[in-house]
Amino acid sequence: AQPQATVLVNDAQAHQTISRYIYGMFSEHLGRDIYDGIWVGKNSSIPNKDGIRLDVVEALKRIHVPVMRWPGGCFADEYHWKDGVGDPAQRPKTINTNWGGVTETNAFGTHEFLEFCRLVGCDPYIAGNVGSGTVQEMSEWVEYLNSNQESSITEWRKRNGQDSAWKVPFWGVGNESWGCGGNMTPEYYADLYRRYASFCKNYPGAPLKKIASGPNGHDLHWMEVLLQDIPHWMMWGISLHYYTVPTGNWSHKGSATDFGEDQYFSTLKRGLYMDQILNDQEALMNRYDPQKRLALVVDEWGVWTDVEPGTNPAFLYQQNSLRDALLAAATLNIFNQHCDRVRMANLAQTVNVLQSVILTHGPQMVLTPTYWVFDLYQVHQDARLVPLQLQTPSYVFGDDSLPAINASASVDSTGAMHISLVNIDPHHAIPVKMEFSGSDGWKFAGGQLLTSARVNDCNTFERPDLIRPTSFSDVRQSGNVWTVQMPAKSVVVLTLKK
Ligand code: AHR
The missing domain is CATH 2.60.40.1180 (Golgi alpha-mannosidase II)
Structure with a gap:
């Protein structure tokens, strides 16, 4: 047979809610995700609203992207937010040392990102700089974003064109602090988290959901130290990053399109390992937080292949196949099944980088197979499992x-x-x-x-x-x-x- x-x-047991935030995305100042993919500038011939390309906005609106994480990734821990506000002509130029050493014009900053979120209709999730920024800098960013009190910082925001606070709900305290975010030990990061998070204030009507920089995949030690060393009331959640590299070899990851069944199988196998990672990390969280107060936030996930031939290796531009869509669909099934603990996830990344939902070339736009998975699966957002x-x-x-x-x-x-x-x-x-x-x-x-x-x-x-x-x-x-x-x-x- x-x-x-x-x-x-x-169907009589549908009690747990699948948070819509599981269907979130991530956009970093990396390659052509922000510049070209989202931001084309006000003078572009590509249809835009104040510099933000409208075809991309419309596509993201259609799949009801609920939350967008920004500005990184590794970029977050070298980003100084004051460089990205005020008159664009006066903004300093900096070097994006993580992603090809290209010049960062800072044309896309806080106001542009929050306008993009408003157009898409999603909530912002900002990752603050712990690796190379000061406590004061992070604290003032939160004030600039979320306070309606009179202060020099909020007056500055008003002069820059935004009267009332945006009330950003999600706040990342660093990114991959075990790696590009500062190569820290978990004990050292936990201490820094306590210090930085203390000065990220809850302004009236704008309580912050603070997210600690959690483990690299299956690293249980990092998770356990954070659970032991950071008072739980100081965190809304702990992040987790896991990428699927088809060959498992970061030097030769495998082509996005030119692969045989061996790499098809190994990609699925490595990707489905997400379930095991979540089971093991959740078992640890359950020991320290049996009431499941803390969220597990998978704020970077997806397939990471070799770049498309002829493109800048530091820009992480890759095609997206049916294989990637099957893995995205399977991964979202896994997240749905883990919704009692996984309350946010962010695909890496949104446009032109890694497992994107959108690719652009000048004025053209392509919706990838992974995009269509998010389209089909939006029915699960805020539904009961x-x-x-x-x-x-x-x-x-x-x-x-x-x-x-x-x-x-x-x-x-x-x-x-x-x-x-x-x-x-x-x-x-x-x-x-x-x-x-x-x-x-x-x-x-x-x-x-x-x-x-x-x-x-x-x-x-x-x-x-x-x-x-x-x-x-x-x-x-x-x-x-x-x-x-x-x-x-x-x-x-x-x-x-x-
Ligand atoms: O998404 C690309 C990079 O992967 C991010 O900048 C970093 O956080 C991770 O290592």
């Missing part, structure tokens, strides 16, 4: 194997259920038999499919629409038992209504 997957849908019991055949490659099917489900505020299914097996369609334990009476109300002929396929400036969602209805219903025929290498999102 053909192997099939079975899913028991516990429906627990699933899943049994799946394996996707076998050589003498190794992975679970072929992964899934997550939620019920939204209108009572509709959405089930997102991924089949990572590139060769075999797999029937998925679903049963509902809570209630019957669900009716099929539509489906969307994302797939392509090859896992290497991508959307290019010549063929921007090769990979797009299409409607899907290969669903058979017999009483309370449904069978969904999942095509090979595909993502399907189903809508069910009563």
Whole structure:
């Protein structure tokens, strides 16, 4: 008999909310993410609002990006915010030492970023400079952003064109402090966190959700020291970064498009390891914070390949294939399943850098396969997680194997259920038999499919629409038992209504 997957849908147990912030993004002053990708300047012939390109804004609005992290990344710990406010002609030019040593004009600064967030309709998440900035500098940035009291700092903001405080809700205290953010020990960082965070004040109506610079992937020691050494009331959450490098070798990461099944398999295997990382980090957090007050914030994740041939290696410009979309969909399923602890995640990065949702070339814009995953999955934002019991055949490659099917489900505020299914097996369609334990009476109300002929396929400036969602209805219903025929290498999102 053909192997099939079975899913028991516990629709009566939908208690936990999937925070919309799991569907967040990250934009750094790196390569062409900000400059070209988001900011083209007021005099550009590319349609823009005060310098911010409108095609990108519209695309991000359509997928309801809920939060944007900025200005880095490594850039955050050498960024001095005062360089990026006031008359653009007077702003100092600095060197972006992390990303190619290029000149940073500071044309895109605090006001421009917050205007971008306003246009997109997302909340800002700013990462402050611990590595090379002072406590006073960070403290004054928070005042500039969030205070409506009369002070020299807030008067300066008003003179720069912003009367009332923006009330930025999310605040990162440094970035990768174990690495580019200062190469610190966790004990030293924990002490610095306590000091810096003490002076990031909560102004009236603007309580800050402060996020500590957490571990590199599976580094449990870093996490444990932070949990022991920082009073929990001082943090809203702890961040975690994990990138999927196809070969596992940072010197030869693997091509974004030119790969065989060996690298397809290893990319999925390394990416799905996110589940193990979260299980282990959460087990540690549960020991120190059993009430789950602290959030785990996966504020950098995604596939990191070699750059596109002929592009600046420091700009991290890579194409984006169906493989990357399958991994994004599987990863978002993992985050949904961990929503009791994972309350924010930020894909790295938004435009033209790493696993972007958007690529630009002059006035042209391409929406990547990963973009379409975020489009399909937006139905889970702030919906209630429906627990699933899943049994799946394996996707076998050589003498190794992975679970072929992964899934997550939620019920939204209108009572509709959405089930997102991924089949990572590139060769075999797999029937998925679903049963509902809570209630019957669900009716099929539509489906969307994302797939392509090859896992290497991508959307290019010549063929921007090769990979797009299409409607899907290969669903058979017999009483309370449904069978969904999942095509090979595909993502399907189903809508069910009563
Ligand atoms: O996203 C690119 C870089 O990866 C970020 O700047 C840094 O935080 C991480 O190492």
